[in-house]
Amino acid sequence: MTDRTLLPLVDAPPPERRDAARNREALLRAAEELVEGSCSVENVTMDAVAAKAGVGKGTVFRRFGSREGLMAALLDHSETEWQARVISGPPPLGPGAEPMQRLEAFGRSRLELNLLTADLIRAAGRAGTRSYAAYSFVAMHVRHLMNELGTEGDVALLSTALLAPLEVPILEQQVRVEGISVERIYAAWVDLARRVTQTP
Amino acid sequence: MTDRTLLPLVDAPPPERRDAARNREALLRAAEELVEGSCSVENVTMDAVAAKAGVGKGTVFRRFGSREGLMAALLDHSETEWQARVISGPPPLGPGAEPMQRLEAFGRSRLELNLLTADLIRAAGRAGTRSYAAYSFVAMHVRHLMNELGTEGDVALLSTALLAPLEVPILEQQVRVEGISVERIYAAWVDLARRVTQTP
Incomplete structure (x- = not known):
């Protein structure tokens, strides 16, 4: 119980990685909503995903290439x-x-x-x-x-x-x-x- | 019966094309025998097919690219x-x-x-x-x-x-x-x- 909080748990990613994962998840959710909303993947552009998730287009490119x-x-x-x-x-x-x-x-x-x-x-x-x-x-x-x-x-x-x-x-x-x-x-x-x- | 031989039949290709088809057939048969002989397509090179069919390598390339x-x-x-x-x-x-x-x-x-x-x-x-x-x-x-x-x-x-x-x-x-x-x-x-x- 004493030093538990100091030792990293095997399954828990370090804080930066956890933030990145959340970020990634939010972008994927935005893209998914765009697909569901239009029933088509054609309208799912990098711009549209960035706008929907409220981030810059550069972030979407950095995350997915x-x-x-x-x-x-x-x-x-x-x-x-x-x-x-x-x-x-x-x-x-x-x-x-x-x-x-x-x-x-x-x-x-x-x-x-x-x-x-x-x-x-x-x-x-x-x-x-x-x-x-x-x-x-x-x-x-x-x-x-x-x-x-x-x-x-x-x-x-x-x-x-x-x-x-x-x-x-x-x-x-x-x-x-x-x-x-x-x-x-x-x-x-x-x-x-x-x-x-x-x-x- | 009289001028039949002068009229080309719909199904019969002109002589050059018939020769080409025979040639192509012979090359494919040679390739097939090479596959069957070795149970593998690895040994079926353009050289080997040419040698087996008794033609120049250029002919094989002209025919199949x-x-x-x-x-x-x-x-x-x-x-x-x-x-x-x-x-x-x-x-x-x-x-x-x-x-x-x-x-x-x-x-x-x-x-x-x-x-x-x-x-x-x-x-x-x-x-x-x-x-x-x-x-x-x-x-x-x-x-x-x-x-x-x-x-x-x-x-x-x-x-x-x-x-x-x-x-x-x-x-x-x-x-x-x-x-x-x-x-x-x-x-x-x-x-x-x-x-x-x-x-x-």
Whole structure:
């Protein structure tokens, strides 16, 4: 108890870094609000983000390097927020619902997230690839729900068949090129999930 | 009958173009034999292809522009040959077998082709993307077999779940990074195909 306050805690960043993180968080929140407000990433310029967050444009550039860098950070941020909702958010996406209800909620929210992030990935240019860690989280979650459902067989490989139709290039082709509705894709995905997991 | 030989037929290219096509075919066959002989695309250099086909290196460069161009042509060529086997080759990949047998043969041969072409795609660099027409053929074939099997539901969307696990990036991750055997992937794919098509 005595000298605790003098010793840095392993998890606590030094004060400057904590300020920088808060700053960064505020800029990302401003950018996110701009995306949500216009339903498009086109209007999210470095100027607009600076104005919304009440800082100079130079600060935004120093923090993210370029608009592509900002888009890549936003991509990462939206993925992390989504993961938090899966881990500890309200059911049925979060814990507390039946596994099939959770699987359906997963499919719907991943579908929506990936359609939104398709634009971010494009805007992020070469910086816009998702980490393997992001895919890995999604794969682990689906395997966990399949195990909860008592799915028999090679669950690790069967899960790829549930994940792949939700991936960005496939959704972009179906929605933006072929004009298939999100409702139809979701209904087919739920049907697929029931067939693969053999849940009536 | 009289002046037929004087009129060019719509499908017949002029003699020079026919020669060029034969030449191109011979070079691609030489490149293909080099790939098969070494089970690797690394040894397939412009020099090696020229030597094997008995022509000067300049001819290979004139025909394909660069090694990347040759790899892209080889990719296209192997896709076309595979399509011909599906359309009119021997069963069970070609016509004449039961639909489930054909679907299984499709899965096995697509799996093998895609693992081989993964190397070609990498070696072809920026030229190394498959055309949408190639994907379209594969999707049409699987939908056709699902209809033959009497699969109910949204066959167009359900078929994406059968196609996605056979795609190059997924196979590369499983085989080259995670070390999963081709046999295990094939067995899981057949199980998946039976679940999705609801074939016992």
